Amino acid sequence: MSKAVKHKTADTPPSRRLPNRDVRPFFEKLAATIDEPVTELQYNSTFELLIAVILSAQATDISVNIATGPLFAVANTPEAILALGEDGLKDYIKSIGLYNAKAKNIIKTCADLIEKHNSQVPETRPELEALAGVGRKTANVVLNTAFGQPTMAVDTHIFRVSNRTGLATGKTVLAVEKKLVERIPDDFIVDAHHYLILHGRYTCQARTPKCGACPVYAECMFKDKAKFLEL
Known part of the structure; x- marks a missing residue:
């Protein structure tokens, strides 16, 4: 070479x-x-996609899939992840970089989805970007992949x-x-x-x-x- x-x-x-x-x-x-x-992140619902994309920041899709497989098997709704609590969630995602901050953001996002969006992932950029851990790039991925927006x-x-x-x-x-x-x-x-x-x-x-x-x-x-x- x-x-x-x-x-x-x-x-x-x-x-x-x-x-x-x-x-x-x-x-x-x-x-x-x-x-x-299609994305190489593994998911079966829009909510799972949102969580996987939040976790994928500064991490590979492979590492995220390894973590979310066991996580989603036991908790794949806002209510279920919120019930795990921040420490419980960390047990599943500790192999992913920045897992402490990501766990905190995901718990906050789950609470907001339940309280403000009837446990559904919103379909607009402003609503998505208002969620903890969701920036413009993450919002774009969800809007495009889940909702087919350009x-x-x-x-x-x-x-x-x-x-x-x-x-x-x-x-x-x-x-x-x-x-x-x-x-x-x-x-x-x-x-x-x-x-x-x-x-x-x-x-x-x-x-x-x-x-x-x-x-x-x-x-x-x-x-x-x-x-x-x-x-």
Whole structure:
């Protein structure tokens, strides 16, 4: 492996923006290679999804699934998790980073869901963001995944892919989010979050992007993509 590949993260925004004419082909090719544009978090209800997404902050989906499997088997409603109490909840999620803060937020969120929302997960951004531990990204995931709303949750993978390919360049998560929503065709917007996150997780990786296996290599504006063709 070359020295450039070892040390270059390839996260610098490209010098050129992906042309408008290439945006639709970009998503058509992702759609042709990603059969199931869905979250890898395991859940069976909107409430379970909300809790899993709160837990996923600065944690992998795999680690969250390991914790929520046993948790949801015994407590998968606001009332049941609230009954566990903060200490009881910690026993199930202590393998996840920041579990102390997350347990506190989840208990508060469960209490608010019971008191203010009849134990149902709300379907609007303001109501979701008012819940403890729910920021803009978490709200976007729930609105998109659970309710099919055309939102874009920009995580580390999507921020990298958007900047690297020229699809949506920006120095902040919010700037990238707004550009993505503006540029993505209406018929792809609901699934775009998962297309991009899965592409970033398995192909357009941070240090060693697998450009040789990339379905959107022709459209991608990453100026160093030729260096990674053999990966």
